[in-house]
Amino acid sequence: MVYQKIKFVLFVIVTFGIISCGDVVDFSNPVSNQGPDGRKWISLPLLEVQTPDGIYFEKIFYTATRAINGKIGGELELKNSYTGGPLRNVKFESRLTFEPNSFDDIRLISMTIQPEYGSAVFEPHGGFNKPAIYNVKFEGLDLKGVDPRDVRFVYMAEDGTYEYISVDKIKIDVDKGLLQVINAYLPHFSRFGFVN
Numbered sequence: 001m002v003y004q005k006i007k008f009v010l011f012v013i014v015t016f017g018i019i020s021c022g023d024v025v026d027f028s029n030p031v032s033n034q035g036p037d038g039r040k041w042i043s044l045p046l047l048e049v050q051t052p053d054g055i056y057f058e059k060i061f062y063t064a065t066r067a068i069n070g071k072i073g074g075e076l077e078l079k080n081s082y083t084g085g086p087l088r089n090v091k092f093e094s095r096l097t098f099e100p101n102s103f104d105d106i107r108l109i110s111m112t113i114q115p116e117y118g119s120a121v122f123e124p125h126g127g128f129n130k131p132a133i134y135n136v137k138f139e140g141l142d143l144k145g146v147d148p149r150d151v152r153f154v155y156m157a158e159d160g161t162y163e164y165i166s167v168d169k170i171k172i173d174v175d176k177g178l179l180q181v182i183n184a185y186l187p188h189f190s191r192f193g194f195v196n
Contacts, residue, residue, distance in 0.1 A: 039195040042151065042179060044092075044115035044141055045085030057084070062092075063112040070103030070128075076111050084115075087177050090140035094120060096186075097133040104129070118179075119156070119193035122186070131166075131185035134192070141177040146196045148172040153181045156191045165192065 046057040064078040075098070081091040096111050110123040113136075120136065151170055154162040168183035179194060186192065 039152070041117045041119065041156075042141070042143070042146060042194040042196055043118045044138060045090055046115060047082050048084040059116050061112050061114045063110060064094075065108060065110045067106055068098055068109045069106045070098060071101060073098045073100040073102060076109055078111055078113060080113075085140050085177070086142050087140040090115070090138070092136065092138045094136040095134070096122070097135075098128075099130050099133070102128045102130045102132065117191075117193055119191050121191045122189035125189050127188040128186075131187050132189075134184040134186050135180075135182055136184075137171075137178070137180040139176065139178050141179055143172065143174040143177055143179065146172070146174060148174065151179070151194055151196050153184050154193065154195050155186075155188075156193065162195070170194075 047060045048055055049058055060082070062078060062080050064076055066074070066076045068074040068076070076096045078094045079092065081089060084090050092113060094111060094113055096109070098109075107124065110121075112121045112123075113119075114121060118138065118141075120134070122132075151172055153165050153167050153170060155165055156162045166185045167181050169181075171180040171182065172178065181194070184192070
């Protein structure tokens with residue numbers, strides 16, 4: 001009976017996914033804030049925490065996990081908001097889509113948003129038969145000094161080099177602090193984000 005309960009709980013967790021947040025502690029491959037050609041990650045404001053002793057800022061991450069059958073396809077979504085930055089409210093909506101026959105087995109897919117670098121980390125590492133399609137919209141960012149004509153969505157390797165990722169569109173509104181990628185085609189998993 002106990003074994004059946006444990007099995008049921010694991011089934012629910014894997015089937016419906018997990019959404020969490022916490023401190024970032026060497027979550028994935030290390031990155032610096034600047035690439036080899038001088039471009040910089042466009043980061044999100046850190047979480048602002050008000051205490052009786054004053055305000056402090058926390059490095060956090062937000063994660064969603066779900067089992068996806070690659071033969072059928074599926075989606076993984078993550079939405080959240082928190083206090084921080086000059087506009088006082090940071091929001092994001094992140095969606096990862098797999099088309100049917102993207103891979104041949106069932107994989108536990110994890111998507112983590114790391115505000116410190118404005119990056120998304122996907123696991124497990126590996127490639128696909130068809131690219132995963134990633135859409136994300138961030139609002140409430142401090143985009144002063146960002147040149148909208150020169151923003152790119154990239155994959156960052158462990159050695160600090162990166163490659164441009166094919167996307168349908170990147171939207172930017174500096175005044176509203178909006179940064180969005182529409183249909184980024186991810187050929188494999190690792191760390192992805194915006195550079196300028």
